[in-house]
Amino acid sequence: MEALSEILVLVGGFFILALAANTIGQYVTRYNLPLISGFLFAGILIGPYVLGMITPEELERLRFVDEMALAFIAFAAGAELYLGEVRPRLRPIAVMTAVQTFTIALVGAWAAYHLFGFIPDLGEPARRAVALMTGVVLVARSPSSTIAIINELRAKGPFTQLVLGVTVVTDVVVIVLFTLAYELALVWVHDRPLGLGFLLLLAVEIAASVALGYLLAAFFRRLMATRLHAWLKGAVVLAAGYGIFAVSHVLRATSDRFLHAPVTLEPLLIGMIASFLLVNYTGFRDEFSKILEDLGPAVYIAFFTLTGAGLALDVLGRAWPIALALFAARMVGIFSGSFLGALLAREPLRHAAYSGLAFVTQAGVALGLTKKVADEFTGFGEPFAAVIVGLIVLNQLVGPPLFKWSLLAVGEAHPRGHAAFDGVRDVILFGDDDQTLTLARRLTADGWQVRLATPDPERAGELAAAGFPVMPYRELDEATLAALEAEGADAVVCLLSDAENHRICETFYEKYGTESLVVRLADRSWAPRFQELGALVVDPNMATLSLLEQFVRAPQAASLLLGLEKGKQVVDIELRDPTLHGALLRELRLPPDTLVLAIHRDGQAIVTHGYTQLRLGDKVTVMGSPESLREVELKFAAAGTGRSA
Numbered sequence: 241m242e243a244l245s246e247i248l249v250l251v252g253g254f255f256i257l258a259l260a261a262n263t264i265g266q267y268v269t270r271y272n273l274p275l276i277s278g279f280l281f282a283g284i285l286i287g288p289y290v291l292g293m294i295t296p297e298e299l300e301r302l303r304f305v306d307e308m309a310l311a312f313i314a315f316a317a318g319a320e321l322y323l324g325e326v327r328p329r330l331r332p333i334a335v336m337t338a339v340q341t342f343t344i345a346l347v348g349a350w351a352a353y354h355l356f357g358f359i360p361d362l363g364e365p366a367r368r369a370v371a372l373m374t375g376v377v378l379v380a381r382s383p384s385s386t387i388a389i390i391n392e393l394r395a396k397g398p399f400t401q402l403v404l405g406v407t408v409v410t411d412v413v414v415i416v417l418f419t420l421a422y423e424l425a426l427v428w429v430h431d432r433p434l435g436l437g438f439l440l441l442l443a444v445e446i447a448a449s450v451a452l453g454y455l456l457a458a459f460f461r462r463l464m465a466t467r468l469h470a471w472l473k474g475a476v477v478l479a480a481g482y483g484i485f486a487v488s489h490v491l492r493a494t495s496d497r498f499l500h501a502p503v504t505l506e507p508l509l510i511g512m513i514a515s516f517l518l519v520n521y522t523g524f525r526d527e528f529s530k531i532l533e534d535l536g537p538a539v540y541i542a543f544f545t546l547t548g549a550g551l552a553l554d555v556l557g558r559a560w561p562i563a564l565a566l567f568a569a570r571m572v573g574i575f576s577g578s579f580l581g582a583l584l585a586r587e588p589l590r591h592a593a594y595s596g597l598a599f600v601t602q603a604g605v606a607l608g609l610t611k612k613v614a615d616e617f618t619g620f621g622e623p624f625a626a627v628i629v630g631l632i633v634l635n636q637l638v639g640p641p642l643f644k645w646s647l648l649a650v651g652e653a654h655p656r657g658h659a660a661f662d663g664v665r666d667v668i669l670f671g672d673d674d675q676t677l678t679l680a681r682r683l684t685a686d687g688w689q690v691r692l693a694t695p696d697p698e699r700a701g702e703l704a705a706a707g708f709p710v711m712p713y714r715e716l717d718e719a720t721l722a723a724l725e726a727e728g729a730d731a732v733v734c735l736l737s738d739a740e741n742h743r744i745c746e747t748f749y750e751k752y753g754t755e756s757l758v759v760r761l762a763d764r765s766w767a768p769r770f771q772e773l774g775a776l777v778v779d780p781n782m783a784t785l786s787l788l789e790q791f792v793r794a795p796q797a798a799s800l801l802l803g804l805e806k807g808k809q810v811v812d813i814e815l816r817d818p819t820l821h822g823a824l825l826r827e828l829r830l831p832p833d834t835l836v837l838a839i840h841r842d843g844q845a846i847v848t849h850g851y852t853q854l855r856l857g858d859k860v861t862v863m864g865s866p867e868s869l870r871e872v873e874l875k876f877a878a879a880g881t882g883r884s885a
């Protein structure tokens with residue numbers, strides 16, 4: 241009982257330290273450093289070699305957290321391999337994966353064999369073991385980083401599909417290969433005979449791991465079918481992951497005692513098989529993936545922080561030159577393997593030339609395998625981990641920018657353009673019905689410069705008769721956009737068909753990065769496509785119901801927002817005056833009849849108070865009279881423009 245209470249106290253203390261690590265991790269991202277480098281740095285700080293907040297003995301007692309995280313990494317790797325997404329390009333994915341794996345592993349193993357001589361008393365068998373496992377670890381990728389960049393750039397096309405497929409499949413292949421490399425390394429290091437007995441034992445271990453993977457998949461299937469809350473299912477998934485390691489430890493100790501031949505299950509292989517079967521052969525793919533997505537941040541914080549705490553700084557200092565040399569060797573393997581693999585897969589030469597840039601990033605699987613080596617091989621595990629962790633940090637720094645560059649180079653990236661404010665509030669209305677005309681009049685009265693565009697030339701004349709500049713168009717080509725002065729538009733309102741509205745929004749998103757895209761929706765099934773572009777979607781039916789509800793719940797607020805309150809308006813004003821950057825709200829001399837309701841910054845809404853600091857680019861929501869709001873706009877505007885957005 242006393243031991244349990246000590247463990248709970250230790251876990252509670254580590255939980256608090258992990259929260260601090262999360263803060264440090266988020267902080268370093270401001271300087272374009274990878275998140276995991278912040279977690280690793282926090283771990284080094286709290287570890288026994290700096291502040292000593294965690295001792296080596298406590299690290300050993302927290303090993304179950306490591307094992308839980310390793311199982312989670314295996315679950316995530318298996319869940320990423322969805323056959324429905326890989327099957328359309330199976331042949332090129334298989335060819336590129338095979339060629340890359342062979343090339344990177346070969347170059348990496350050769351380099352490691354010659355570079356790891358700095359480890360004292362490293363005999364020839366151990367040197368071969370280090371080289372073999374390093375070669376396999378260097379092949380690993382980071383599907384989560386790849387997916388994040390694809391989503392960020394809205395990348396689509398055959399090159400993107402190929403890169404994602406190869407990245408996901410590679411991590412699965414790496415776990416399988418590492419199982420074999422790890423067993424062979426044990427034979428070399430512990431000087432066991434390499435014969436028929438070893439092959440038979442290896443076959444038994446792999447068969448048992450596959451069987452347990454099937455059983456765990458069946459258990460997860462039953463778990464997902466229950467009506468338990470998602471967080472409780474997540475807790476069971478983590479507990480099952482730790483259970484894999486517990487069973488492996490018990491079986492190894494028992495077989496060694498009674499059979500004098502330790503039977504070693506491979507927990508990573510078991511976890512990967514279980515999640516692979518669950519997402520591909522049951523109907524619980526989305527639910528299981530959502531659970532893993534929700535658990536991921538907490539698990540990775542704990543895992544990377546513990547990994548950092550276990551790094552020896554003296555070894556890490558000597559390891560950096562080796563890490564740089566291995567980084568160079570890995571790049572050689574990646575570029576040569578990717579180019580050759582793409583050619584053998586009959587990919588376009590342009591894709592082959594840029595393919596090497598897409599496979600540099602590493603993260604979870606590589607670090608998980610490194611941790612396993614560090615725990616098992618006491619002779620060289622610590623310096624091995626220091627070198628590979630340094631290498632992973634380098635890959636995380638260099639990999640994402642290179643991948644973005646490759647997507648832009650092959651023309652499959654569709655990032656948001658850059659919107660610049662010219663000092664005048666411009667809006668383009670795409671439409672030709674009565675609502676378009678009414679909206680144009682109201683926006684003009686509110687100080688906006690309005691331009692109309694319609695694909696119907698007959699309606700263009702009627703709209704022009706109302707006194708607005710109108711552009712009839714057949715295609716939204718460069719000439720039409722130039723005539724509309726589209727680059728200077730601060731807002732675009734689309735009141736045509738859903739298909740035409742989507743084409744317009746996509747054009748303004750990619751070419752100009754227009755921040756305010758407003759769409760009147762006809763079919764609700766189109767809503768997700770517009771939301772991907774950051775457009776504000778107005779469903780007329782739902783909008784009416786929402787307004788009625790708001791008038792019942794908060795009639796005064798609804799009246800203010802709709803401009804029904806005489807002499808009062810609510811507007812968003814962008815802060816563009818650099819002299820106000822860092823100022824507190826309470827320090828501003830605003831008209832007495834105005835009230836700051838909220839600030840939007842980096843996509844987040846901030847509830848304001850007197851000590852809220854302003855930042856350039858903040859969208860400040862202000863309520864007041866039209867005259868006072870114009871005064872606030874003038875105050876927030878950049879020098880020489882006279883107005884804010």
